[in-house]
Amino acid sequence: MRKLIAILEVLVLMLFMITGCMDQDPQDDDLIVIGMSQTGAESDWRAANTESMRAVFTEENGYRLIFDDARQQQENQITAIRRFIQEQVDYIVVMPISEYGWEAVLEEAYDAGIPVIIVDRMVDLTNERLMTAHLGADFYAEGECAVSWMEQEFSSNRNLNIVHIQGTLGSSAQIGRTEALLDAVMSNPRWNIINTMDGDFTQAKTYEVMHEYLASCTVLPAIDVVYCENDNEAFGAIRALGEFGYDIGVGGTEVISFDATRQALLYCREGKISLCVECNPLLGPLVESCIIALENGEVVDQYQYVEEGCFVTNDITQELLDSRSY
Ligand code: GYE
Numbered sequence: 001m002r003k004l005i006a007i008l009e010v011l012v013l014m015l016f017m018i019t020g021c022m023d024q025d026p027q028d029d030d031l032i033v034i035g036m037s038q039t040g041a042e043s044d045w046r047a048a049n050t051e052s053m054r055a056v057f058t059e060e061n062g063y064r065l066i067f068d069d070a071r072q073q074q075e076n077q078i079t080a081i082r083r084f085i086q087e088q089v090d091y092i093v094v095m096p097i098s099e100y101g102w103e104a105v106l107e108e109a110y111d112a113g114i115p116v117i118i119v120d121r122m123v124d125l126t127n128e129r130l131m132t133a134h135l136g137a138d139f140y141a142e143g144e145c146a147v148s149w150m151e152q153e154f155s156s157n158r159n160l161n162i163v164h165i166q167g168t169l170g171s172s173a174q175i176g177r178t179e180a181l182l183d184a185v186m187s188n189p190r191w192n193i194i195n196t197m198d199g200d201f202t203q204a205k206t207y208e209v210m211h212e213y214l215a216s217c218t219v220l221p222a223i224d225v226v227y228c229e230n231d232n233e234a235f236g237a238i239r240a241l242g243e244f245g246y247d248i249g250v251g252g253t254e255v256i257s258f259d260a261t262r263q264a265l266l267y268c269r270e271g272k273i274s275l276c277v278e279c280n281p282l283l284g285p286l287v288e289s290c291i292i293a294l295e296n297g298e299v300v301d302q303y304q305y306v307e308e309g310c311f312v313t314n315d316i317t318q319e320l321l322d323s324r325s326y
Contacts, residue, residue, distance in 0.1 A: 031064040035084025036093040040072035042201045043232045044261045048326030049281035056284035075097055078105050085112045090264065091291055092116045094255055098170035099124040106130040117290055119283055121172035135286050137305045139173050142277045143180020145310045146256050149275050150225065160191045160224045165199040165206055165237060167229035177258060178228045194221055199233040206236030214244045223253045231257050233262035234273055248272050262324040269316040276310040281326060
């Protein structure tokens with residue numbers, strides 16, 4: 001009888017082993033598993049950024065990508081990161097919506113031994129070891145590019161009325177671009193920000209707030225510059241300004257925008273946007289090279305910034321437009 005029980009136990013064990021193996025795709029063993037938490041889908045830049053990640057992290061390239069769209073909610077990002085930790089992914093990649101509120105969840109990832117790569121916007125951490133690397137843009141430098149153009153474009157002895165449309169409040173892209181403008185206003189006494197609005201990086205919200213603002217004015221203000229913190233905000237603002245009869249472009253209301261997506265470059269060629277400050281969304285290959293280096297046991301630079309430029313109407317060649325994939 002004992003013998004029979006022993007044989008049965010062995011059989012049950014073998015069955016478990018076989019079904020356990022069947023559950024797992026044999027190929028999965030070789031794949032690097034990436035848990036990725038994307039901010040949302042608020043802008044053309046974001047769509048291009050997601051596309052760039054999806055193009056790189058494919059099974060053919062050796063990855064299994066678990067992609068989560070947080071729909072512009074930080075709580076969704078935190079929930080996704082906790083799920084990635086439970087699933088014991090190899091790497092966590094986060095495009096954080098805001099700079100703040102990450103310490104606790106990133107500590108959990110750190111304790112689980114999972115490297116965290118922050119992409120695009122930054123996170124504000126007291127313990128920087130919680131983040132393996134940050135790959136993205138220097139948003140203050142982008143803002144500096146815009147304000148130095150303004151300093152050249154407008155003579156210092158004329159008053160400048162500026163409408164400032166901010167991006168998602170608390171995001172690094174908003175913080176850096178806003179700070180550069182505010183610093184420049186401090187050193188240019190004739191620059192006045194006549195209104196600041198939250199456009200949340202979207203076309204629809206910016207159209208709405210701009211329209212509401214202009215509709216509330218008994219006399220329409222003279223606006224020299226609209227400083228939009230991304231392209232989609234510029235598209236929304238231009239539409240609202242047009243409906244109120246503003247003359248857009250040199251000699252009228254000049255629009256500044258960040259990202260330099262193809263659509264914005266087309267607007268720039270037409271003179272509807274005076275300055276496009278570039279922000280590169282195609283970060284997939286950079287994230288991959290960071291992961292490859294980590295896989296090879298190399299130490300990676302904790303801060304990696306991408307090169308970016310600024311464009312005015314005369315810079316918009318057909319070649320530039322054709323080379324823009326987003
Ligand atoms: O400029 C904007 C997007 O964080 C750099 O977020 C990114 C910004 C980008 O929605 O279009």
